[in-house]
Amino acid sequence: MSRLLRVELRRLWARQITRWACVGVLALAAISGLAVYLSAPPPSAQEVANAQEMFAADQEAWETDGEQQVASCEADAEAEGRTPEEWGCDQMAPRLEYYLPPTQTFVPDATQQELMFGAEEVDADDDATAAAVEEIRGSVWNGWAGLASLDDVAVLLVLVALVVGVSFVTAEINSGSLGMWLTFEPRRQRVYWAKAAAAALGTVPLVLVGFALLVAASYAVYASFGTLGGLTGAVWLEVAAFTGRLVAAGAALAAVGVALGVLFKHAAAAVGVVGVVAWGSLVFGFGLGELQRWLPTTALTAWLQGGSVFSTERCTPSADGVFECLPVDHVVTTTQGGLTLLAVTAVLTLLAALVFRRRDVS
Template identity: 30%
Template structure:
C-alpha cells in the first residue's frame, strides 16, 4: 500500500494543473496580506495632524452649539432629556484605528480556508476526471486490479495533500499577519484560538476535496464537479431571494453546506431569520436570532464525507472501465 501511495503522490506532484492552482492559492494569500498591511498600519504623522485639525474645529462647534442643541432637543422630545445630550468630540473620532491582529488574522484564515477548499475541490476532481478522460485508469487497473486499494490510495493522497497545503496556508497567514502587526507596534493575541480555527478549517478543506473527487469519479468528468459548485452558487442566490418573502424557506438554513462549514470554522455561528406576524395593527416583521453549533456543523460535514466516499467507492467497484 505504501508503494501505491507513493506512486499516487508522484502522479499528483507531476500534474501541471496542481502547480498552477497552488500558485493561485499563494497569490490569494499574498494578496490578502497586502490588504492586511494597510488595515493594521498605524496612523501617519500627516493623518494625526489632519485629525487634530478636524478635532479643533469640532470642539469649537461643540462649545458654540452644544447647549442650544440639547435645549432644542428637549423641547422637541419632552421627557427624553437623557437622550438629547451628547459627549464632546475626541481625537479617536477623526483618527483611523488600526485593525487588531485577531480580526485581521481571522479574516485571513477564512480567505485561506475558502480558497484552499475550492482549489482542492478542483484538483481532486481533475485528478480522477483526467484519468477517466485519458483512459489511464483502465491501464492502472490492469496492473493493480484491487479496486479498493486503488480508490483508497487516490483519495487518501489528494486528501492528505489538501490538509498539508491547507495547514501551510493557515500557518503562513497567521505568521505574516503577526509580523505585520508587530511591525506596526500592535499586539499579537488570541493566537491559540486562531490556530484552532485554522485547524477546524482543514475539516472543510478535506470534505471539499473528497466531494470534488467523488463527483468527478461518479460522472467521469472534471467539469461535473465544477458544474455542481456553480449550480449551488446559483441556487443559493435564488434561495436568498425566496427567503426574503417566504418565512418557511428559512428553515433550510441549518442544512445548507456553507452555513455548516462556517459553523465548523468559527466553532458555532449565529444567524437571523425574519418572522412575519399578523396583528390587529397589520403585518409586522420580527428578527429572530438562531444558533448553529459546531457539533451540528461537524456531524453534517462528516455525513457528507461518508456519503461521498461510500457512493463513489461503490460506483468505482462496480463500473465497467474500458
C-alpha cells in the same frame, strides 16, 4: 492498502495540477499580503493633527450646548416610541476616533466590532441564542481586522484542495490511465479508497502551509505598522484551532472532489456543480428560512469560524393589525457545522464508491 496509498500519494504529487496548485497558493499569499499592506496603514501624522484640531473645536462646542442636544434627542426618541439608547443619544458626544480614518489592527477591537455590526440589538428566540450570537460576533474572525479577513481568503485554500481532488480522478478517467491502472490493481474498492485517502492527506500540506503563509504575511505587515492590537496567547490558540479546522475541511473537500470526479467524470461538470450549490446557497439561502442551517456554505462557515449566525424573518401583527416583519438571529454551532460537512462527505463518498465499483472507466 498502505502500499497502494503510498503509490497514490506519489501519483497525486506527480501531477501537474498539484504543482500549479502550489504556485497558486504562493500567489494567493503574496496577493493577500500586498492587499493588507495597501489597506492597513495607520493615519498619518498630518491626519492625526487635523483630527485632534477638529475634535478640540467640537469638544468645546459640546461643553456649551451638549446637554441641550441630548435633551432634544431624547425628546425625539420618546416621540417615536424608542429609548434614548436606541436613538443613539448616548453616542452624541465627540470622540477622537470619529475624526480619524478607520484603522485596521491584526486583532479586532471593540471599535472595529461596532463598525462591522453597529449598535443593533440581537433579536433571538431565547437568551442562550442571543448570548451565542454575541460570542460569535465578538470572536477574532469577525469584525474589521486582519484576522477577520483571513478566514474569507482561507476558504480559497479548501477550494484548491477540492479542485485537486476532482482533477486527480477525472484526468485519469479521461486519459484512460485509470482503466489501465485497474488492470494492475483490479480491486476497485481498494483503488477508490486509496485515491480518496491520498487526496485528503496529500492536500494537507497545501492548506496548512498556505494558511501559515497568509497569517505570517498579515502579521508581518501589521507588526511593521505597529497595529497588532490586543494580540495574546489566547488569540494564537484560536488561530491554531482555526488552522486545525481548516486542514480538516480541506481534507474533507478533497475527498468530496474525488467523489464528484467519479460521479461526473469531467472536471468542469464536477466543479460547476459545486459552484452552482455555493451560488444558490448565497443567493436563495435567506428564502429557505430555518433550512439555512443545513446548507453546506453555512456548515463550512460555522465549522471554520467556531459558529455561524443566520437570520430568518418573523412577521407578527402589531396593535393596529398591520404585520411587522423583523429579522430573527439563529446560531449554527461548530459541532453542527462539522457534523453536516462530515455527513455530506460520507454520503458522496459512499455513493461514489458504489458507482466506481460498477462503472466503466476505460
